Amino acid sequence: EAGVTQFPSHSVIEKGQTVTLRCDPISGHDNLYWYRRVMGKEIKFLLHFVKESKQDESGMPNNRFLAERTGGTYSTLKVQPAELEDSGVYFCASSQMQASHEQFFGPGTRLTVL
Amino acid sequence: GDSVTQMEGPVTLSEEAFLTINCTYTATGYPSLFWYVQYPGEGLQLLLKATKADDKGSNKGFEATYRKETTSFHLEKGSVQVSDSAVYFCALSRESTLGRLYFGRGTQLTVWP
Numbered sequence: 001e002a003g004v005t006q007f008p009s010h011s012v013i014e015k016g017q018t019v020t021l022r023c024d025p026i027s028g029h030d031n032l033y034w035y036r037r038v039m040g041k042e043i044k045f046l047l048h049f050v051k052e053s054k055q056d057e058s059g060m061p062n063n064r065f066l067a068e069r070t071g072g073t074y075s076t077l078k079v080q081p082a083e084l085e086d087s088g089v090y091f092c093a094s095s096q097m098q099a100s101h102e103q104f105f106g107p108g109t110r111l112t113v114l
Numbered sequence: 115g116d117s118v119t120q121m122e123g124p125v126t127l128s129e130e131a132f133l134t135i136n137c138t139y140t141a142t143g144y145p146s147l148f149w150y151v152q153y154p155g156e157g158l159q160l161l162l163k164a165t166k167a168d169d170k171g172s173n174k175g176f177e178a179t180y181r182k183e184t185t186s187f188h189l190e191k192g193s194v195q196v197s198d199s200a201v202y203f204c205a206l207s208r209e210s211t212l213g214r215l216y217f218g219r220g221t222q223l224t225v226w227p
Contacts (some may be wrong), residue, residue: 002158004157020197035213035217041217042118043158043205043215043217043220045216048212048213048214052214056211059214091157091158092157093158093215096212097213101213102160103160103164103215104160105159
């Protein structure tokens with residue numbers, strides 16, 4: 001069974017440009033989470049989908065970030081326009097159930113904004 | 115709010131040494147506690163978990179006990195190997211926050227032969 005995949009693995013863009021990150025969760029996992037790790041700091045929650053619905057987007061930094069999950073399958077996270085402080089590693093995770101259950105993580109997308 | 119405080123790294127050990135990585139948490143109610151590990155070039159993987167007080171999670175020789183009285187979930191291994199070199203993350207989640215994970219900063223472990 002394929003794990004969680006993310007694309008691209010790396011992205012280098014200039015300030016003001018737009019970037020779209022993609023996550024494909026494990027098939028059948030209704031729960032999809034986005035997290036971000038800024039250099040040297042803790043991994044922070046961004047948002048949570050259950051199927052195609054946003055369950056919790058309280059971690060989204062500002063309205064430059066837009067997440068979607070089409071048909072409850074893959075998800076995209078768009079940053080527009082990107083700022084320097086958006087640099088970091090963006091992780092996607094999926095799970096069958098919530099709370100005490102394991103989340104399966106993708107390898108992450110390393111975003112560098114110059 | 116919920117948070118996790120994790121021992122700062124990096125930690126460098128010789129093979130077969132004893133490992134402890136401290137983790138304490140702040141949370142209301144009864145969170146579930148996790149240790150995730152990230153090997154170079156890979157995503158985070160669940161190493162072990164505990165869902166209630168006094169539970170001990172264990173996997174691959176690693177252990178951690180959920181201590182509610184000290185709000186701690188320290189990771190231990192009696193004899194580390196070079197292959198254990200990775201970044202270790204302590205995390206918690208609660209039912210009321212729908213499973214979102216709260217992570218510590220991560221501890222880089224390097225084991226030398």
